Amino acid sequence: MEQRVDTIHQREQLLQQVTAILRRHKHDEELADRDHRAPRERVEDLLHKRDLERLQRELERLHPADVAYVLEALPLDERLIVWDLVKADRDGEILLEVSDAVRETLIASMDEQELVAATEQLDTDEIADLAPDLPREVIQDVFKSLSVEEREQLRAAMSYPEDSVGALMDFDMVEVREDVTLEVVLRYLRRLDEMPDHTDQIFVVDREDRLKGLLPVNRILVSLPEKLVSEVMVREFVEFNANEKADEAAAAFERYDLVSAPVVEDDRRLVGRMTVNAVVDYIRESQDIEILSAGGLREDEDLFASVWKSVKNRWTWLAVNLVTAFIASRVIGAFEQSIAQLVALAALMPIIAGIGGNSGNQTITMIVRALALGQITRDSARKLFVKELGVSMLNGVIWGSVVGLFAFLIYHNWQLGLVMTAAMLLNLLLAAVMGVSIPLLMDKLGRDPALGSSVLITAITDSGGFFIFLGLATLFLVR
Amino acid sequence: MEQRVDTIHQREQLLQQVTAILRRHKHDEELADRDHRAPRERVEDLLHKRDLERLQRELERLHPADVAYVLEALPLDERLIVWDLVKADRDGEILLEVSDAVRETLIASMDEQELVAATEQLDTDEIADLAPDLPREVIQDVFKSLSVEEREQLRAAMSYPEDSVGALMDFDMVEVREDVTLEVVLRYLRRLDEMPDHTDQIFVVDREDRLKGLLPVNRILVSLPEKLVSEVMVREFVEFNANEKADEAAAAFERYDLVSAPVVEDDRRLVGRMTVNAVVDYIRESQDIEILSAGGLREDEDLFASVWKSVKNRWTWLAVNLVTAFIASRVIGAFEQSIAQLVALAALMPIIAGIGGNSGNQTITMIVRALALGQITRDSARKLFVKELGVSMLNGVIWGSVVGLFAFLIYHNWQLGLVMTAAMLLNLLLAAVMGVSIPLLMDKLGRDPALGSSVLITAITDSGGFFIFLGLATLFLVR
Incomplete structure (x- = not known):
């Protein structure tokens, strides 16, 4: 019977045990490295073979999903030591359980033969899941080792697109x-x-x-x-x-x-x-x-990925946001003369933009969710528009008054307070209109409204908020 | 056999059918209202009883989960018409399937007797799920109608905290x-x-x-x-x-x-x-x-909730963000003299703050996820710090140069460009340190790091970004 580690606490304890053994192992190795009296491998044998053997026995008793957990939580060098200790006939099952990013690091450490062996214990639907990550030659070898029926199944399983039922099915039916x-x-x-x-x-x-x-x-x-x-x-x-x-x-x-x-x-x-x-x-x-x-990550990231890999995983989101920030910056730039005359505008403008973005994101969260559940018809879309405009109107009056009062109390300028209030109200209305329209439009265009909606609404309420606030101020405050 | 509506497309079709019937119904009612020749109810009888009967038959063939879907997707008035058509002996099952917010509206439309009847078809573990939403008197009545064993089960099921195994278990074991x-x-x-x-x-x-x-x-x-x-x-x-x-x-x-x-x-x-x-x-x-x-919603919101209810559901998040925006505004306010001298600062500062926030959120997303999976030990926390600092350093050099160049090209001021680059680098480092520390600290304090981490990091990178950028500018550019 396998050992089960059901609770997070038990899992953390397990991880600590494993880490402690690996630490001792590394420490001993360093000692052995430093003193050159005996060939390193002999010393290693004497010093910690027992420890690693104990670890191996521990690992054997663990469920593949738990071994996968340990592998994911370990930095690369220690991960590979543990991976070497795992019995070859369990490699396949464990590769199925780890995250894509970690799987890549494990596969990179294995040679062709080991990979072919790893697939031997797997069902054809499971091989199909691994296939995209395996080198082409390995897949060819695996293919040769299968029966005619299995080859047919593997071909079928691999022929369906990733998000289809065919890609998730198995062939274990009676x-x-x-x-x-x-x-x-x-x-x-x-x-x-x-x-x-x-x-x-x-x-x-x-x-x-x-x-x-x-x-x-x-x-x-x-x-x-x-x-x-x-x-x-x-x-x-x-x-x-x-x-x-x-x-x-x-x-x-x-x-x-x-x-x-x-x-x-x-x-x-x-x-x-x-x-x-x-x-x-x-x-x-x-x-x-x-x-x-x-959160702005393109894909699952190995917790201990190299700096370079992480930067690559994250750069798209940062680049997109940089472009929207540049646009917002140019909007402000257009009003530099007004700001020079009334520098309080610079301190107040992020409030308008920020709250607009928050409110827009609230609306978008609602709509994206309702779209995913298929709850929106043409008719209810109109009702939602009206409701969201109402919410924004009320929020605009409430929060607009608060920020208007804030501006007045700090700068003792009641016109400035009124402009703040009006700008807040208008930007919240803009946020509501866009918060409903963007996901509906993306859905109509056949795109997933969950992706990118948030970046888009923030960009609009930022630039729009700056424009509304500074524009109103230029009209009514500056001369 | 029940009719199944497996795909979103089928569900949308169903919803459209239901809406069309209700629309016709309402239209007829309005006609009847307008011309007063006959008592309204008689006219209603003649005009659309048949339609509603057809709808009722449709509803009977649907799985409770699908009826729940229809109810959730309808505005309140139409929702209650459909709810009245549903056979009383299915009320309980359907109440279990709808979202909390919609359940509230349905229960509000039922009298005590109907509610007691609705629970009659349910198992005790299911009654326990409904109980928090039922009026006290109804629960007492239900309790009286149960056998001794069932009472014991109900008491047990209700005694476990919401997020425990006991609250999810049922009693259907052989x-x-x-x-x-x-x-x-x-x-x-x-x-x-x-x-x-x-x-x-x-x-x-x-x-x-x-x-x-x-x-x-x-x-x-x-x-x-x-x-x-x-x-x-x-x-x-x-x-x-x-x-x-x-x-x-x-x-x-x-x-x-x-x-x-x-x-x-x-x-x-x-x-x-x-x-x-x-x-x-x-x-x-x-x-x-x-x-x-x-997304900033406190709880599940009925798609057609009243404006007032929606405002209440969303105000906490807006209020918190308003406070952080006020703080950021005061940070800027402290540098008003510098901005008055070099108004370009006002246009450039949101770039530094924004990208810092984005980068910090990327880090936090990683760490919160790893914490939830129990993958972080004290030792790996140190490794993660080093890695995230490395990522920020590299990002700071890359994106810092981009924004520095942008500032130079627009304002033809190379010192301003250098300050931009330096501020970006420093704010990204701040984001990395906070992005790792905040979730780890919240976890240590026994709080859920998924809640509030994002607001906190954005607040810090906003105020921090403004402070770093305007501070550097005041030191090196303004005199």
């Missing part, structure tokens, strides 16, 4: 015909010895592999053995087309509380199945991508 | 003793007629309800009926304590690909089970909360 009794099914199952994980139902197909129904395992248990499959099977059920989008299938799993579901081709031939664990992984991954991109 | 044969188990199961959803295993307990092992349904199927439960059962498995944190249990479900798991009390008595569908819902909800709070 199939039966509808004209046999449950008795026969049971005998067949007993011959299997063990059923694939997440088998809550087996699939009833005809000679052409066309899906006729589902036979829930629980129904087999509670029905009499002499009944026919066709009497017991479920005839209406959720099925997915392999070309369907993965996120829609995930939403269906969530709404209908599924554990597994059949995946068919356009001709209703059963080609695979989708399981809830693939869905959970998928949901987590999309969530990760969303959080990373909201 | 229990057997270890000293019977599989034959006996099978006969017992057949008597149940149907097994609870997500029963991939049944629980083996002793006389005191202490958990002895798990009997996977698949093992029952593939084993010989004359075997004893104790021979077939699994003795080592993942179990959760009811007081454990829900997110750790969810992570375990994800890593070990579980479908269900036993929940025990401190004395190892089996008190419930956790299923993967509860985990999926939980993951989605936490994801939602994270997205909402990152």
Whole structure:
């Protein structure tokens, strides 16, 4: 039985143990390096072989997902020491569990032969998941080692686009015909010895592999053995087309509380199945991508990536923001004369721009979410516009008065206070209009409104806020 | 069989159908209102009763989750018309599926009796989920209608904190003793007629309800009926304590690909089970909360909430940001004399502050994520500091040169360009130090680093950026 490390606390303890062993190991190595009395390797043998052996035994008892966790949390040099200690026949499973960035570092440390060996314990759908990261020659070697049926599966799994049901499905389905009794099914199952994980139902197909129904395992248990499959099977059920989008299938799993579901081709031939664990992984991954991109990271970054790699991962976002900052800067530049006359404008303008951006982001968060859930119709879009304008109007009056008062109290200039209030109100209205329009427009153009909306609204409320505030001030305050 | 609406496209079509019927209904009503020849209700009867009846039939065929979707996507008045059409015996299930904000509007439209009736079809763990939103008298009535065992369950379910395993568990577990044969188990199961959803295993307990092992349904199927439960059962498995944190249990479900798991009390008595569908819902909800709070919404907002409710939901974030904006404004205010002398400073300063904020948020996103995964040890924290400082140094040199060049090209003042470059570099270093320290510090203080870190870093890089840039300018450019 494997050791499980369920809680974060247990995992941190594990990590500390591993790190301590590696530290001691490194320390000993340094000692050995410093004193040259014996060849380094002999000393190493004597000093810490025992420690590493203990670590290896520890690792063997861990679930692949937990080994993956340890690998991800270790700096590169220590990561590779641990990776070398992991038994070769578990390499494949662990490569599946680590993040893309860490997988890259592990694969880079392996030679062709090791990589081919790593895939040997994997199912074809799992090989397909790894394939994009493997060198071309390795894939060719792997391909040769597969049976005809497996090659067909691998080809199929790799042919579907990344975000489709086909890319998430596996091939571990149990199939039966509808004209046999449950008795026969049971005998067949007993011959299997063990059923694939997440088998809550087996699939009833005809000679052409066309899906006729589902036979829930629980129904087999509670029905009499002499009944026919066709009497017991479920005839209406959720099925997915392999070309369907993965996120829609995930939403269906969530709404209908599924554990597994059949995946068919356009001709209703059963080609695979989708399981809830693939869905959970998928949901987590999309969530990760969303959080990373909201934070301005292009992709998952190895915690201990080199400085250069990190800079590359982050530069797009910074560059885009730099361009919008330059534009905002030029907007301010156009009003330099006004600022020279009334320098308080310079101190006050970031308030207008900042709060506008915050308010716009609130609106966008709402709309993007509603779009993702398919909750917005043409008609409700109009209602949302009205509502968001109302919210902005009210916020504009409230917060506009606050900032107006702030300006008045500091600069003792009531006209300046009024301009602040008016600018705040107008910029919040701008934020509301844009906050609703940008995601709706992006959606209409077929782009993902979650990506880039936030940068765009901030750019608009920044430049727009500066323009409104400095423009009003130039009209009414400066002469 | 229920109608399933799996894809977003199908759901949008459904929504459009419903809206069209409601629109016609409303239009007819307005006509009837305008011409007063007949009492309004009679006209209503004649005009659109048929339409609404069709809608009611449509709704009956929908899965509760899909009815919930329709309700969430409709404005309040139309939502309540649809809600009235839904059969009373489905109210409970649907209330469970809608978002908190929408649930509130639905419950507000129901009287005490309807609410008590709505809970009648629900399991005790589901009643516990609804309870916080129900009026006190309703809960008392519901309580009276339950059996002693159910009362005990309800009390138990309600006694666990919101984010604990106990709050997510259900009580639909099948229990057997270890000293019977599989034959006996099978006969017992057949008597149940149907097994609870997500029963991939049944629980083996002793006389005191202490958990002895798990009997996977698949093992029952593939084993010989004359075997004893104790021979077939699994003795080592993942179990959760009811007081454990829900997110750790969810992570375990994800890593070990579980479908269900036993929940025990401190004395190892089996008190419930956790299923993967509860985990999926939980993951989605936490994801939602994270997205909402990152966008500055305090909680889930009904898409068609009143302006006043929306303002209340959003004001905290705006207020906090206003305070940080005021502080930044005063930092600028301290340098008004320098700005008056060199007004270009006003146009350039938002660039320094903005890019600093962006870079800081990138760092924070990485660190918060690593903390959530438990990947950071004291030792690796130091490594991360060094790495982030390196990234900032490199970014500072690259982007600092770009903005320096930009300043030089526009203002033909090379000293100004140098100050820009230096300020950018320093502000990015500040962002790196704070981006690592803030989440680590919040974590150490036992607070959730995901909440508020982003506001804090932006506040620091704004005020800090203004201070660094204007300070350097005052030292070297202005006299």
